[in-house]
Amino acid sequence: MTDTAESPRDDRWRAHVMVLAFGTFAVGTDAFVIAGLLPDISRSLGVGVAAAGQLVSVFSIAYAVLSPVLAALTGTWSRRTVLLTALVVFAVGNVVTALAPDYPLVLASRVLAAAGAAMFTPNAGATAAALAGPERRGRAIAIVTVGLTSSLALGAPLGTAIGNALGWKATMWFVTALALVVVPVIALRLPDIRLGTAARLRTRLSPLTDRRVAGVLGCTLLAFVGIYLPYTYISSVFAPATFGDGGRVALLLLVFGLAGTGGNLMAGRLADRHGPRRVVITATLGLAAVFLAMVPSRGSFLPAVLMVALAGLGSWSVTAPQQHRIIALAPAGAESLVVSLNAAVMYLAISLSSVLGAILLSAFDSPVYLLPAAAAFVVAAALVARLTGRPGQGEGEAEDEGEGESAEGESAEGEPAASTVPVSPAAK
Numbered sequence: 001m002t003d004t005a006e007s008p009r010d011d012r013w014r015a016h017v018m019v020l021a022f023g024t025f026a027v028g029t030d031a032f033v034i035a036g037l038l039p040d041i042s043r044s045l046g047v048g049v050a051a052a053g054q055l056v057s058v059f060s061i062a063y064a065v066l067s068p069v070l071a072a073l074t075g076t077w078s079r080r081t082v083l084l085t086a087l088v089v090f091a092v093g094n095v096v097t098a099l100a101p102d103y104p105l106v107l108a109s110r111v112l113a114a115a116g117a118a119m120f121t122p123n124a125g126a127t128a129a130a131l132a133g134p135e136r137r138g139r140a141i142a143i144v145t146v147g148l149t150s151s152l153a154l155g156a157p158l159g160t161a162i163g164n165a166l167g168w169k170a171t172m173w174f175v176t177a178l179a180l181v182v183v184p185v186i187a188l189r190l191p192d193i194r195l196g197t198a199a200r201l202r203t204r205l206s207p208l209t210d211r212r213v214a215g216v217l218g219c220t221l222l223a224f225v226g227i228y229l230p231y232t233y234i235s236s237v238f239a240p241a242t243f244g245d246g247g248r249v250a251l252l253l254l255v256f257g258l259a260g261t262g263g264n265l266m267a268g269r270l271a272d273r274h275g276p277r278r279v280v281i282t283a284t285l286g287l288a289a290v291f292l293a294m295v296p297s298r299g300s301f302l303p304a305v306l307m308v309a310l311a312g313l314g315s316w317s318v319t320a321p322q323q324h325r326i327i328a329l330a331p332a333g334a335e336s337l338v339v340s341l342n343a344a345v346m347y348l349a350i351s352l353s354s355v356l357g358a359i360l361l362s363a364f365d366s367p368v369y370l371l372p373a374a375a376a377f378v379v380a381a382a383l384v385a386r387l388t389g390r391p392g393q394g395e396g397e398a399e400d401e402g403e404g405e406s407a408e409g410e411s412a413e414g415e416p417a418a419s420t421v422p423v424s425p426a427a428k
């Protein structure tokens with residue numbers, strides 16, 4: 001029996017999406033927590049802190065490379081199968097990390113864990129969007145993204161505390177347990193959704209040739225380079241306010257994560273109401289103002305807390321609307337692929353921000369120059385978003401009017417809303 005996307009679109013969609021958000025929390029905790037465990041990992045494996053830091057880089061690079069590849073290869077699988085496979089691969093990767101006796105095997109295990117993460121997170125967003133339907137797409141994606149913001153604000157500090165008390169391998173077991181808790185719930189409760197019918201690999205890769213998709217990805221790249229320039233070097237940017245106190249830096253990170261959670265949920269609802277592109281433009285321009293305001297505010301702690309809160313609010317107001325935009329451009333069956341591409345570009349942007357920040361710090365010997373550079377990147381992202389219109393419009397011809405209240409039969413980005421999402425009878 002095959003039903004359309006209307007079938008799962010009842011009050012149960014929120015409960016299903018919350019399960020996906022918890023899985024994203026587990027995956028996000030693993031991605032963020034390693035940075036806080038580097039000294040312990042370094043001592044345990046007998047390598048330098050810089051070498052231990054490559055565990056973070058390898059995870060990010062593997063995620064960026066594998067995300068679109070795995071999405072294309074699993075394009076015809078049911079989303080439940082993909083999500084379960086992803087969590088098992090992710091858990092196995094972390095078990096190997098915990099048991100590995102030496103650095104090379106730990107490094108390889110991070111690639112395996114990244115493969116599971118690269119399969120899970122984009123598919124969780126695409127599945128949530130399908131469950132909720134076009135009119136609730138922004139809210140559904142935002143709920144899944146809460147898993148990431150809460151892993152940053154709560155999961156990573158908790159995992160770090162466990163590592164400090166019991167050793168970094170205990171944190172790996174903790175993350176593994178988080179992932180495995182979700183497996184039976186997804187297996188027994190999640191509707192068996194298939195995002196489109198079987199198609200050749202070339203067909204599923206067709207979004208790569210769409211200039212509108214390229215525009216959204218370009219916006220993501222620019223926005224997240226700008227967002228992560230000050231975040232990656234937050235201890236240096238606000239050194240005059242924190243005086244090198246690790247507790248104050250931790251508080252700034254907590255404020256960023258908590259504000260980001262609120263911003264993400266707000267952005268999801270606003271994207272459904274006013275259109276995701278408008279939310280992205282507003283958020284990025286707002287971020288530019290915040291980054292510039294950080295320059296005179298970085299010398300005092302209370303203004304620094306306020307600026308970090310505003311930065312978190314704006315930064316996580318970009319994530320869900322960008323996913324919303326790119327899903328709207330995907331042909332049937334390619335939703336997971338385009339979300340994976342967007343996630344891959346985000347991870348690429350994070351890596352680029354680290355490199356660019358190091359270059360700027362070396363060239364100018366002051367972190368203050370990171371802030372106008374970050375502002376320039378997010379302004380460029382806003383311009384790209386403005387020039388990347390809805391389907392059927394040429395670049396530069398997009399209109400803001402009616403973007404959130406599109407004509408009947410179209411979603412917020414202008415795509416046909418009648419795409420079919422086959423589900424099993426269990427979804428009814």
